[in-house]
Amino acid sequence: MTGTETGSDAGSETGSTSTSGSTSGDSETTDVATDEGSEVDDDEPPIMCEPPQRLADAGACTGRIVGVALAANRLGESSYATAAREFNYVTAENEMKWSYNEPSPGRFDFSAGDQVASFAERNGMQIKGHALVWHNQLPGWVESLNSAQAVREAMLRHIREVMAHYRGRVRAWDVVNEAWNEEGTALRDSVFHRYLGPGFIDEAFIAAREADPAAKLYYNDFDGEDLSVKSNAIYEMVRGMVERGVPIDGVGLQMHVRIPDDEPSLEELRENMQRIADLGLDILVSEIDVRWCNGETEEQQAARYHDIIKICIEQPRCTEVTIWGITDRYSWLNVPGAPSCPNGETPHPLLWDDNYGKKLSYDAVMLALQGL
Ligand code: XIL
DSSP states (O other): OOHHHHHHHHHHHHHTSSTTSOSOSSOSTTHHHHGGGHHHHHHSOOOOOOOOSSHHHHHHHTTOEEEEEEOGGGTTSHHHHHHHTTOSEEEESSTTSHHHHOSBTTBOOOHHHHHHHHHHHHTTOEEEEEEEEOSSSOOHHHHTOOSHHHHHHHHHHHHHHHHHHHTTTOSEEEEEEOOBOTTSSSBOOOHHHHHHOTTHHHHHHHHHHHHOTTSEEEEEESSOSSSSHHHHHHHHHHHHHHHHTOOOOEEEEOOEEESSTTSSOHHHHHHHHHHHHHTTOEEEEEEEEEEOOTTOOHHHHHHHHHHHHHHHHHSTTEEEEEESOSBGGGOGGGSTTSSOOTTOOOOOOSSBOTTSOBOHHHHHHHHHHTTO
């Protein structure tokens, strides 16, 4: 398990920022003499970071990487690409999903995923792989497999081939996504669960570790943020995996939330993160967006973004924050059928408005990432 290494990764990024500046304004003439006083330096408060220019720089202040979900077909739009360069971590919003990269059995097509990956690499951004085993955006041919052997072969081949293609390029994979039902009362009735039983999850992680031993391996789900039947189920599941020695490195809390301060409750979010951290696992805020519905204000949205991300920053094992898109104009929540506002209002859930103006939420995230 690589879990323990991650905590120190987070720290080392912090250490590399802004260390060259003078630590006190009092005298430049004492430059040579100050070397002798190095014990004194140890007692000095940590050096504050430079005023960040980008969201990624704000995250570097606290040793976090800051991600965004990108769509390949928007990368040619210059305002979109400019905003994307604020981040140093990229999830393909759709293009690395099964329906895109293995549309028919054994015929792999990485073209769309590669567009997103190349954009990330050209811009010095790390890449998150999303998602290997998921009941959604699954091609029909997988859904219609009808034996344990066929499902197992398809699942393992998919994991092996996709991870081999991106080996060395992807920092982390969501290996299993949304295995629990909405309420967390049972594992969903996916083709994987139906034919392989609950063990499909262990099998997927074991295959993933073999396919790319250097990649971090995550379980990712929604509505498991605060203390609830569902977060308990996820917690017990990953606790069992850790106990059995199944290779898992972290738990993604998707964090598709609304403004009102009840789900997740901040206190419960803190507790839930802590119990996951106590298992030696990392926690990711993996897909945050905050729906701004009727009657609520932009200030409230900004406060909600701030408060949730601040909880992550206060938890040393919460290592990544990813925002689920750039501009409100293209949010997945605008599309009919998405979990949106109760009366069908436009949710405006992101950090840039429809015309790429930075919203109050942008400033709020900038502060929270610095731990402010
Ligand atoms: C969403 C994308 O944003 C949409 O464009 C697509 O139509 C459906 O999927 N949980 C996940 C993500 O893990 O993959 C989903 O992304 C949002 C919910």
